[in-house]
Amino acid sequence: MSQPDTPQNPPAQPAEWAPPSAAPFGTPTGEAPAPGYPGAAAATPQGWATPPAGAYAPPPGYAPPAGYPVPPAAASVIAYGAPAPVKRSGALGIVALALALVATIGASLLAAIASFNIGLGAGREISSRPFTGDFDWSVLTPVRDWVLMGEVSFWVGTAIGVWALVQGIIAVVKGRGRGAGIAAVVIAALGPIAFGAVVQGFLTAGLAAGTGIGG
Structure with a gap:
């Protein structure tokens, strides 16, 4: 009886499993781990030399940058990012004050001249006519x-x-010549009162001169 054929290459037996080394991650194979880790060698591993002192120091004369230059647009920015106060022009209030003076003084001056001459001419007409109880508007014809x-x-x-009054109020609200704006508002508001007082006074003076009452 023949023996069974034996295989020429018998299967190899599996090797005994060994636990991995305790070297930390990143340690080159075959070299001792760095000091402080389990299994660390007393000597420094080959290829891991310590850099000399001052190897990373800046070169002589090097100064750290002081910062980027501030652009002109950001020059007005102060602490905490608050914008610097912008100085506003007071031209709006000054113009309103000039208009108020023109409206009050100029109009009153012209009204004074006209009122005196009206009273003077009307007084002469009244004195040359017979007295009646009703006022005759024809005395104003001359x-x-x-x-x-x-x-x-x-x-x-x-x-x-009115223009000066409105512009003065705007100047006060916006802070563009506030003092002049307040003065413009006051003068413009008192303008009609001054105008009426001037007309009344010079018209009376003209009537008195025309009728001869004051002579």
């Missing part, structure tokens, strides 16, 4: 040019005064 001048001064002064 002084109609002065009457027109008085009306123009009133309406122009009113328009400029």
Whole structure:
């Protein structure tokens, strides 16, 4: 009886399993781990030389950068990012004050001239006519040019005064010439009162001169 054929290359027996080394991650194979880790060697591993002192020091004369230059647009920014206060022009209030003076003084001056001449001419007409209880508006016929001048001064002064009043209020609210704006508002508000007082005073003086009452 023949023996069974034996295989020419019998299977190899598995090798005995060995636990991995305790070297830390990143340690080169075959070298001792760095000091402080389990199994560390007393000597420094080959290829892991310690750099000399001052190897990473900056070169002589090196100075750290002080910062980037501040652009002109950011020059007005102060601490905590708050914008620097911007100085506003006071031209708005100054113009309002000038308009208020023109409306009050200029209109009152023209009204004074017109009122005196109206009273003077009307007084002469009244004194040359027989006295009646009713006022005759025809006495203003010789002084109609002065009457027109008085009306123009009133309406122009009113328009400029309202303009000065509104612009003065805007100047006060926006802080663009606040002092001049307050003065413009006060003068423009008192303009009609001054105009009426001037007209009344010079018209009375003209009537007195025309009728001879004051002579």
